[in-house]
Amino acid sequence: MIVRRRTALVVLLLALSIVAAAPACGSPDADRPGERPAAAPAAPPAADAPRPPATADSRPRLVVLGDSLTAGLGIDIEDAYPTLLQRRLDEAGIGLRVVNAGISGDTSAGGLSRVDLALDGDVRVMLVALGGNDALRALPVDELRRNLSRIIERAQARGVTVVLAGMEAPPNFGHDYVVAFRQVYRTLAEQFDVPLIPFLLDGVAGVERLNQSDGIHPTAEGARMIADHVWAVLQPIARDAVTRPAPAGGEAGRG
């Protein structure tokens, strides 16, 4: 759906801005549709796609389940942090293929609804990087906790190693909300015993030159910094995961 410059009705504008790029992990205000080329490109197709693409890759996978921050909204896919992670993996000689399962605008609830699809096939590691849109819309923290825990449960049930990337709610929602929101990730990491990246946008959020004009989405330079601190946590896990045999719920089929 495109949003034309000439959308007549404010309703339409609203509707479209919501449906289209707007809440693509962005505040409705800053993220008006049609203003950005949104060149967030395709994730490599999953191996079980109806028509296997020419670049079929049989390596075990590392899935990044995320939102527009993962999808690389507003920057080139080559600059998005999952692509950078792929490069690090290749350089380190770790035979994992990164699958960018980032969908702009997705909340933790949306992530939950597609986690099964994302886990299909030989997935070894899943980086869960959700919550940005929940934060911008100040969705109830209980909801976030419930959705994320189910996502982790499903992945772990298949023997997939989960890495959780934390997100922060903006301070304008008040101290209570911000604290409760942050706490969700800590609690879950402890509860499920998964490694935690405390804040995906650590060192990037709020820094003028590392963000696009909406003040939400990182620039290419910002994405490099994200890749840096994600890599620090991910590297040992990835190395470990690739040497393990394929998990039980893997290639054989669906859980």
Next chain:
Amino acid sequence: MMFVLRMALRETRASWRRLLFFFVCIAVGVAAIVTLRSVIQSVRDVFGQEARTLIAADVLVSTVRPWTPEARATIDRRLAEAGAEARVDTVETPTMVRPADPAKSTTRMVELRAIGPEFPLYGTMTLDGGQPYRHEMLAGRGVLVRPEVLTALGVTVGEPIVIGQLPFTIRGVITNEPGARVGNFSLGPRVMIDLADVDATGLLAVGSRARRVLQVKLPESRIQPLVAQLRTDFAEQFVNARSYRSDDDEIGRDFERAENYLSLVGLVIVILGGIAVSSVTRVFVLQKIRSIAVLKCIGARSGQIIAVYLIQVLTLGLAGSVLGVVLARLAIAAIPYFVEPIDTSAAGTLLAEVHYGVTWSAALQGLGIGGLVSLLFSVVPLLQVRFVKPSLLLRDESTKAPFDATRAVAIALVSAALVALTAWQAASLTIGVAVCAGFATLAVVLMAVGRLLVQVVAPLSTSRSFPLRHAVLHLSRPGNQTRVILLAVGLGAFFIVGVRSLQASLLEELSMQTSEDSPDMFLMDVQREQVEGVRAFLADPANGAGPATLIPVLRARVIGVEGRETQLESFEDVRARGSLAREYTVTYRDALEANETIAEGKFWSGPSSEPEVSVERGLSERFDINVGDTVRFDLLGRTISARVTSLREVDWRDSRAGGFMFVFRPGVLDTLPQWYIAPLKGPTGSAARVRFQHDLVARYGNVSVIDFRDILLTIRDVMSKVTLAISVVGALVLFSGGLILIGAVAMTKFQRVYEAAVFKTLGASTGAIARMLLFEYGVLGALAGLVGSLGAVALTWGVSRFALDIPWRLFVGEHVAGVAFTAVLVAAIGVLSSVDVLRNKPLLTLRAE
């Protein structure tokens, strides 16, 4: 010189009845111009006020980052240069509030707005119970809230609520807030606090999502330069400037359209008035030819005669214009009496706000046009005086003038003056020239039609019917009024029908945007397993929502196109194509929406396991995608190659169910992860809406409800005012246009009465003469109406497309009615204006002549 003046005076005395008629015709034309232009000017002023109230300022300077001292310094400097009269700082941020009473554990997302003491610069903030807003109410941690907040939190006025870490006391309930972020949607109701308190809340820290807005009031002429300057200053920074006239949003464009329409009407009425005045002048001067011949017999020189009549025409023209201004004053004073009984709604207040008086500039323009046009149009015919021979009195020959350089120069000068006049009225030389060119084209067409008509009806001159025969002969005899009437009436019909059609078109455009049953709530992020529950919730009458459709949506990227004209093999190719390469929100369904039509191909019915897609036509044109091509999508990491089986035309202005670039045939996407959106009409009444939202979100925590009823109501209110103003002006055009035409046609009676009297002497019955006149004027009227209406089709097309920026619509009814109405009107005037000849003894007329 004395002789000239004396002669002019004597002339005036001798034919005062005819002069009176001329005088009245001018007055009517000028009155129409002055009335309409005054009303239009006032209405435009009100539009300006309304537009300002929408943003509560002349200029907004905003940023989504904290202000930097450098930015503020630049703004301060620019505002000082521009002579800003007032300014106020505001901060808007979404936040959570809860009752200070820990027993009540609810929280609510709200849109906080912190305002400085000068707020609002325009408009008034009204509170529940008619209490006037004063900034002191916010002092000492006071807060004003929308009624929804009270319901949601279960608190009342006087109780404290917590914003950030601080308790604030509710001091009142907001019913109307100037500048309430029209064009943006909000996730919660408004809460307002003092700007001075905002820092203490701790809500504005690094990473906060807040919009800081500086509202500015400054003189009208400085607005655009300031905005342009600020945009240049902050081109590379995150600071945005817009004026109340900005056409960034649809409502701004609507204002602009309404204004353009009104200026067009203003221009049209001037031209119409000008046509009337000119045709009246022409007829008047032609009537003088015999007297001129007499004057020549007794030795008057051409120069003297021309001077005599010019003075006469100019005096009468100016006097008529003055009378016109007086008439306009009276007409405008009468408008409220006509409008008030019709409209007592909110929109009626617009007309109450309109200043009902003649504006000075309109009066001066009216006077100028009355005098100038009558002068311009009398000069050319008067130049013929030089060729009037005394022998004219004896032999009734028509003066065949040789090529006359003076006359050619005069015509050129008159034309130039007309273009200048039009350009002045239109405030644009291009428009002036364009209008005059269109006007000239139509005049030429009308002339040609007149000539054609004479030839076409010529065989009828042997008709057995006496009235028909003579009606035809009159049309073709020398010195007939065919051309004059065709020209005046044809152009008149052209403009009136054109303006009426444009009005209908514009009103339809506006009504589409303010339709009562358009959705005013929006659900997003409904998950698949919640669909049944949400659907049941919406259908439950206890929840009070209107009918809603849940639309499944997925996000997809185009990664390739294979077709006859386009070959995009890879995602890189697609990206090279520009905007085709982005995430689209797509859906699948089995039927077209009401705002969709199939432009090409065939829409499927029933599901299929083969992927098929229907593409929006605009997009298909931009990227050369045709029926039969295959588009490759990346949907959640799967590649889906869908055959394009149809192209859809989507009416984006009426998209209650949203609009989609790509719609898939059911069968392929159904099982993929997806979520649902739902535009709907929420319950009426704010308490019911709050309950609705609360209940829904309590059950489905991830669903966000966006309520934009307030925005819609504001828009509807403003648009109904605009609509009413346009309708009133349209009615005035019809009324005054009709009057002008009556004047122009009735003036031709002086050419007819003499003949009528002669016929009567020769034994023609009154009925026969009346029928003769009926035929003659009826045919002329119908023809003029036809040509005018056809011309109006072209006019509406051009104006819709280039000036108003709305889709062109054809209102056949308006055009047909235009033709019929013109024919009847002209025939009626033709007969009625000769009624004295028909009734009185012919000798009276013959003697008087």
